[in-house]
Each structure stands twice: as C-alpha cells, then as structure tokens.
Amino acid sequence: EPEVTQTPSHQVTQMGQEVILRCVPISNHLYFYWYRQILGQKVEFLVSFYNNEISEKSEIFDDQFSVERPDGSNFTLKIRSTKLEDSAMYFCASSKGTSGGAQETQYFGPGTRLLVL
Amino acid sequence: QKEVEQDPGPLSVPEGAIVSLNCTYSNSAFQYFMWYRQYSRKGPELLMYTYSSGNKEDGRFTAQVDKSSKYISLFIRDSQPSDSATYLCAMKGTSYGKLTFGQGTILTVHP
Numbered sequence: 285e286p287e288v289t290q291t292p293s294h295q296v297t298q299m300g301q302e303v304i305l306r307c308v309p310i311s312n313h314l315y316f317y318w319y320r321q322i323l324g325q326k327v328e329f330l331v332s333f334y335n336n337e338i339s340e341k342s343e344i345f346d347d348q349f350s351v352e353r354p355d356g357s358n359f360t361l362k363i364r365s366t367k368l369e370d371s372a373m374y375f376c377a378s379s380k381g382t383s384g385g386a387q388e389t390q391y392f393g394p395g396t397r398l399l400v401l
Numbered sequence: 402q403k404e405v406e407q408d409p410g411p412l413s414v415p416e417g418a419i420v421s422l423n424c425t426y427s428n429s430a431f432q433y434f435m436w437y438r439q440y441s442r443k444g445p446e447l448l449m450y451t452y453s454s455g456n457k458e459d460g461r462f463t464a465q466v467d468k469s470s471k472y473i474s475l476f477i478r479d480s481q482p483s484d485s486a487t488y489l490c491a492m493k494g495t496s497y498g499k500l501t502f503g504q505g506t507i508l509t510v511h512p
Contacts, residue, residue, distance in 0.1 A: 329500060
C-alpha cells in the first residue's frame, strides 16, 4: 500500500542553523501538508501546498519557514534559523485531491523528530 | 473556548470492554470529521472519516457525529490490547483544508 515517507527520522541541530525536512508524498496525490507536534501537545497545522503554491498557512508558519516541491516526488520544509521552540515532531501529509469521501483523506508520514540545542 | 476539545485521559479498560471517546467543537464551519490513531512516536493513522450527522460503522469501530450539539464520538467494541494508542479527533471545514486536532486521548487496553 502506498505511503508517505519522511527523512530523516531524527535530526539534531544547533540553534540558528538551517534544517531541511524531506517528504515523499503518495505518488498520485495533489495536496501536501506539514504539521508539527510539540511533545505532549496537539498536532498543529503549519502549511498546505497545491499546484506549486501555498494554499493556506498558520500563524506558526512565519518567514523562517518555507516549503518547496523541487521535483515531481519530493516536498520539503525548510527552517532557516532554528529556535529552541522549533523542537517538535514534524509530520508531512498528502491528499489525493479528488472530491468525495475517503479520497479527501490526509495520509500522514511517520514524522521527523527535530531537536534544537 | 478552544476550537476542539478532547479529554486527554488517560483511559484504561480491560480487554473486551466498550470504549467511548469524545470531542466537542465550537467552530460551526467544521464539516468533515475524522478519528486518527497514533502509536507512540509514529504518524497519525486514519481510522474513520465522516461528513454527515449520524453513525458510521467499520468493524469494531463506530463514529458518531452530532452537528447540532457539535459533538463527535468514537466507539470501540470488544477492545483489544492492540487498540492501546492515542486517539485523535480531527476536523476541517473544507475538503482539502487544514485539519484541526483535539488533544488526543491515551487509551490502554489491558489483558
């Protein structure tokens, strides 16, 4: 069964460094998302992406964050200058993008655990 | 008032019990309702997806939505130790819009 994959599974970085989190969405999906989950807290929406542009973003997704679909398969989240409070699990999700029922479902990857020291 | 509220538990039940998990929400724009299961340090996995008031059954799982009361539930019948996980309710206003999650309820089913 197709699944969303994410790399790396764990990333440790120093405060102020840039990190790039990578995701390979399910191959025929058209909508892509990033969420994060700080330890012990809710899963929070960061950004959605469709047709090579951001369709929606949250207040968390400030100028330090960017997303890109550099080729036909990868979807990346870049944090330009990491802060301690960026430490969290980051989940990529994708959705097929056709109307009706379960096809609107967002399928999540296993996550990247980011630790900022 | 939080957009989505979910009792974080933890909830501990014996094997075979019926489990009831609940969420309330305040945003009338939410039209699509989901339950995800999340094992420790893993991504959320979709269990149930509904978009109308009423009940939807899938095996041992029943999702219930009451839009008039802004209340959704997930029932698990004949619970198994393998059901032990965190259960997240999630909802959205549009087909491809962002998901808003509840806090998650930690469930343990003991043999």
